Amino acid sequence: MEITIGPLSAIPPGEGRAFEVGSERIAVFVTREGRVFATQASCPHRGGPLVDGLLGGCTLICPLHAQKFNLETGEALSGGEGLKTYPVRLSATNQILVRIEGGVG
Amino acid sequence: MQKKRKLVLIGNGMAGVRTVEEILARGGADQFEITIFGDEPYGNYNRILLSEVLNGSQDPSEIFLNPLAWYRENGVQLHAGVRARAIHRHSRQVTGDHGVVAPYDNLIIATGSSPYIPPIQGVRLEGGREKPGVFVFRSLDDCHKIAQYARGKRSAAVIGGGLLGLEAARGLQNFGLDVHVVHISGHLMGQQLDATAGGILRTTLEQLGVTVHLNKSTKEVLGDDRVTGLRFADDETLACDLVVISAGIRPNVEIALRAGLTVERGIVVDNHMRSPDDPRVYAVGECAQHRGQVYGLVAPLWEQGKVLADHITKRNEKASYAGSKVSTKLKVMGIQLASMGITEPADDRDEIVQFLEPKKGTYKKLIIRDGRLLGGILLGDVSKAAYLMQAFDKSTPLPEERLSLLFDIGAPSPQATIEEMPQGMQVCNCNGVTKEGLVACVRSGKRTLRTVMDATRAGMGCGACKQLVSEVVAWACGGAAEQDPAASYYVPGVPLSKPELVQAIRERRLRSVSAVFRELAGGNEDPGSKPGLASLLRTLWHHEYDDERDARFINDRVHANIQKDGTFSVIPQIAGGITSAAQLRRIADVVDKYRVPLVKLTGGQRIDLLGVKKEDLPAVWRDLEMPSGFAYGKSYRTCKSCVGSDFCRYGLGDSIALAVKIEDRFQGMDTPAKLKLATAGCPRNCSEAMVKDVGAVAVEGGKWEIYVGGAAGAHVRKGDVLCTVDAHEDVLRLMGRFIQYYRENARYLERTYGFVERVGIQKIRAVVVDDSEGIAARLDEEMRKTVEAYRDPWREAYAPATPNQFRSVLPIVQ
Numbered sequence: 001m002e003i004t005i006g007p008l009s010a011i012p013p014g015e016g017r018a019f020e021v022g023s024e025r026i027a028v029f030v031t032r033e034g035r036v037f038a039t040q041a042s043c044p045h046r047g048g049p050l051v052d053g054l055l056g057g058c059t060l061i062c063p064l065h066a067q068k069f070n071l072e073t074g075e076a077l078s079g080g081e082g083l084k085t086y087p088v089r090l091s092a093t094n095q096i097l098v099r100i101e102g103g104v105g
Numbered sequence: 106m107q108k109k110r111k112l113v114l115i116g117n118g119m120a121g122v123r124t125v126e127e128i129l130a131r132g133g134a135d136q137f138e139i140t141i142f143g144d145e146p147y148g149n150y151n152r153i154l155l156s157e158v159l160n161g162s163q164d165p166s167e168i169f170l171n172p173l174a175w176y177r178e179n180g181v182q183l184h185a186g187v188r189a190r191a192i193h194r195h196s197r198q199v200t201g202d203h204g205v206v207a208p209y210d211n212l213i214i215a216t217g218s219s220p221y222i223p224p225i226q227g228v229r230l231e232g233g234r235e236k237p238g239v240f241v242f243r244s245l246d247d248c249h250k251i252a253q254y255a256r257g258k259r260s261a262a263v264i265g266g267g268l269l270g271l272e273a274a275r276g277l278q279n280f281g282l283d284v285h286v287v288h289i290s291g292h293l294m295g296q297q298l299d300a301t302a303g304g305i306l307r308t309t310l311e312q313l314g315v316t317v318h319l320n321k322s323t324k325e326v327l328g329d330d331r332v333t334g335l336r337f338a339d340d341e342t343l344a345c346d347l348v349v350i351s352a353g354i355r356p357n358v359e360i361a362l363r364a365g366l367t368v369e370r371g372i373v374v375d376n377h378m379r380s381p382d383d384p385r386v387y388a389v390g391e392c393a394q395h396r397g398q399v400y401g402l403v404a405p406l407w408e409q410g411k412v413l414a415d416h417i418t419k420r421n422e423k424a425s426y427a428g429s430k431v432s433t434k435l436k437v438m439g440i441q442l443a444s445m446g447i448t449e450p451a452d453d454r455d456e457i458v459q460f461l462e463p464k465k466g467t468y469k470k471l472i473i474r475d476g477r478l479l480g481g482i483l484l485g486d487v488s489k490a491a492y493l494m495q496a497f498d499k500s501t502p503l504p505e506e507r508l509s510l511l512f513d514i515g516a517p518s519p520q521a522t523i524e525e526m527p528q529g530m531q532v533c534n535c536n537g538v539t540k541e542g543l544v545a546c547v548r549s550g551k552r553t554l555r556t557v558m559d560a561t562r563a564g565m566g567c568g569a570c571k572q573l574v575s576e577v578v579a580w581a582c583g584g585a586a587e588q589d590p591a592a593s594y595y596v597p598g599v600p601l602s603k604p605e606l607v608q609a610i611r612e613r614r615l616r617s618v619s620a621v622f623r624e625l626a627g628g629n630e631d632p633g634s635k636p637g638l639a640s641l642l643r644t645l646w647h648h649e650y651d652d653e654r655d656a657r658f659i660n661d662r663v664h665a666n667i668q669k670d671g672t673f674s675v676i677p678q679i680a681g682g683i684t685s686a687a688q689l690r691r692i693a694d695v696v697d698k699y700r701v702p703l704v705k706l707t708g709g710q711r712i713d714l715l716g717v718k719k720e721d722l723p724a725v726w727r728d729l730e731m732p733s734g735f736a737y738g739k740s741y742r743t744c745k746s747c748v749g750s751d752f753c754r755y756g757l758g759d760s761i762a763l764a765v766k767i768e769d770r771f772q773g774m775d776t777p778a779k780l781k782l783a784t785a786g787c788p789r790n791c792s793e794a795m796v797k798d799v800g801a802v803a804v805e806g807g808k809w810e811i812y813v814g815g816a817a818g819a820h821v822r823k824g825d826v827l828c829t830v831d832a833h834e835d836v837l838r839l840m841g842r843f844i845q846y847y848r849e850n851a852r853y854l855e856r857t858y859g860f861v862e863r864v865g866i867q868k869i870r871a872v873v874v875d876d877s878e879g880i881a882a883r884l885d886e887e888m889r890k891t892v893e894a895y896r897d898p899w900r901e902a903y904a905p906a907t908p909n910q911f912r913s914v915l916p917i918v919q
Contacts, residue, residue, distance in 0.1 A: 010909055011908065012654060012907040012908055014619075014630075014656070015654065017912065018913060019914065019916070020916050032630065048671065052659035053632075054636070054655075061633055063658070063659045063667050064667070066562060078559060
């Protein structure tokens with residue numbers, strides 16, 4: 001199921017924001033080059049809020065303990081569990097559309 | 106596809122194979138077909154561990170660096186057990202035993218060295234056969250032979266009291282033999298030790314049951330068909346059942362000599378490790394002679410291998426070997442020893458700093474010239490070795506305070522040696538990384554400190570263990586980690602040192618972090634580098650800085666300190682620790698209104714409201730009506746103060762008023778790492794000003810002492826006195842000048858204690874107090890501009906800087 005999250009303008013370039021989908025959260029990031037990624041919202045390491053992390057290219061650093069992730073693949077770059085990622089695209093009117101299969105986790 | 110060049114390596118030892126590894130790491134497999142001649146029938150093994158094999162503490166199978174499978178996997182042809190016999194330079198081929206012929210386009214000679222056998226009668230039987238019971242100690246085979254022969258014997262003599270001889274003696278002791286060490290000169294380990302250290306070592310060895318004979322020249326090995334004893338030049342004799350000769354090594358140069366290459370003590374090479382006679386031929390390791398030096402320790406061989414690999418693969422044809430400074434850390438019969446450079450002063454200017462405690466077997470001696478380390482011996486206690494060896498290697502200025510060169514004062518006691526450290530021992534206490542974990546990471550192929558830290562996060566918490574992590578990584582890499590080029594960069598993502606980066610930023614007028622990545626890093630944004638760049642740009646451009654919020658760490662985006670549950674801590678400014686009933690009432694109201702779960706007094710004399718939701722931050726600030734206390738940034742934090750002169754009966758100076766002025770001047774200022782200050786009204790130091798980054802202590806006569814470089818966190822250090830001044834205004838001016846100098850010259854996240862030790866208090870004093878570089882006025886002016894650029898970030902409560910800046914979650918539109 002593809003859902004409309006909100007306008008691209010809700011997220012400043014190079015940062016992320018968390019969105020409430022049902023009773024769950026997902027994180028959406030916009031890089032400075034304009035690429036958009038969607039992943040689970042909390043860090044699998046100790047539950048850090050990933051949207052508060054530092055973003056560069058498609059690498060994200062969690063704000064709590066500096067765990068690193070590739071947002072495109074979800075791969076954990078500093079060991080440990082990776083991230084769940086969601087396919088994401090922009091509509092013609094720059095709305096962020098995220099495809100979610102079988103709920104958010 | 107271009108045809109591959111044929112590369113032949115003569116010598117399958119540590120230097121040669123490491124060089125091949127370096128070549129492979131530079132894409133050499135695509136350029137070369139590699140063939141190796143090795144006269145031992147094994148893969149490459151770690152010769153340094155042979156004494157461990159001899160004494161039984163190491164299984165021979167565990168010392169292989171490159172098992173035979175490694176050669177197969179890397180497409181390297183190994184002629185194991187085939188000795189290279191001749192180099193034919195005209196036809197460009199190497200011939201070896203069993204008719205092996207290997208043509209080459211490039212040749213590397215890494216034949217190592219052999220034991221030197223001094224002219225002693227009776228070393229061999231009549232007819233020239235080996236005399237049973239006489240051994241050298243150089244190869245795995247030698248170990249096996251000694252072990253076999255030692256069974257059932259009573260006593261052994263080692264000729265040579267150098268490092269290897271003592272290692273052999275230790276091994277022999279484990280077979281239950283009475284061991285004698287026979288040494289030709291007046292003290293043991295003359296290469297590494299002075300007479301005092303040699304004497305202490307001798308006493309310690311004798312306590313361990315080894316008999317040491319000094320000033321003994323061996324004339325004859327006694328025994329007609331096997332060893333029965335030794336006769337010395339003074340005609341005394343010593344009965345023994347076996348002899349190990351360990352009288353030094355000689356480079357193996359015969360094959361090079363016969364090929365017409367220039368050979369002196371070793372095979373002469375230029376700065377590319379290439380023979381001056383033949384551009385196709387290189388030599389590396391113990392057989393090579395560079396600028397008159399032949400090296401027998403492992404670290405220089407690694408450096409040579411890298412240069413050779415850079416050059417031969419054309420990765421960097423300018424790569425140049427400049428010679429090595431020799432330092433070593435080792436264990437002789439369980440006794441810790443570190444040695445570097447010269448062992449005796451060589452000049453009238455040389456200063457000696459030493460400590461001697463013979464009863465405990467502890468001796469430390471440093472030779473210092475012009476504030477830099479020229480040589481050192483650490484025996485029995487090597488806790489400062491890592492720091493000193495680095496200072497020696499890089500010729501960095503030493504701190505004025507000489508005592509701390511010899512002892513760790515107030516710091517947690519470090520582990521004796523990496524070898525002794527249990528596998529499961531936690532190295533990084535913040536992130537729970539063990540020695541085992543680090544070693545596993547190195548084995549998986551990460552060979553630089555930075556890549557190991559990234560992969561394990563060791564050393565990335567409080568940072569106090571970083572030195573230890575680097576030692577474990579170096580140890581796991583077999584002596585030396587690969588140099589991470591990023592180690593000299595200001596931030597890892599931009600390949601420039603701080604001065605180079607500052608120059609490039611100024612020249613190209615780069616005012617934003619994204620501009621720096623675009624212009625200086627090929628457009629690759631490294632997220633971890635962003636906050637460091639943001640800090641530097643703000644320092645350079647003040648209000649002209651183009652503030653991209655994504656470059657800030659979350660704390661600086663929302664001006665509060667993130668907590669483990671994603672909430673934040675709010676600490677308003679309370680200058681000098683002075684508050685009022687009105688302020689306290691407002692704080693209490695905020696705590697009630699926003700249900701703040703925890704209110705805590707901080708160590709910096711302020712009030713911390715913990716567990717505040719991101720959404721509530723702007724409203725909390727508005728209700729507090731107090732400016733930010735900056736308790737979250739890499740910035741000036743606070744200035745603690747004692748009661749001072751108004752009420753305290755000991756107070757000599759008004760520390761409260763000074764603290765308030767300091768806070769007013771430096772509030773919110775970006776600095777390379779956090780900056781904590783204090784003022785004390787008398788030398789009783791109740792506010793701990795002497796262990797702050799910057800502190801002022803009132804002394805009799807209406808004066809103030811300014812301390813810099815103190816620390817009382819993960820690292821403990823008493824600050825150095827920068828100067829003594831008369832008035833509050835002088836304190837502010839000189840503190841400001843020091844802080845600006847620190848801002849301009851420190852590495853990102855380098856605290857003042859590290860900065861002051863690295864630069865040296867003398868240099869800092871000269872620049873900051875005496876204006877030796879004529880920059881004092883400029884530093885003051887930069888500081889003035891920074892002070893003027895201050896703006897309370899909590900004003901963003903009224904005008905957020907980015908969309909949804911203080912929202913922790915947003916609803917979706919549907």
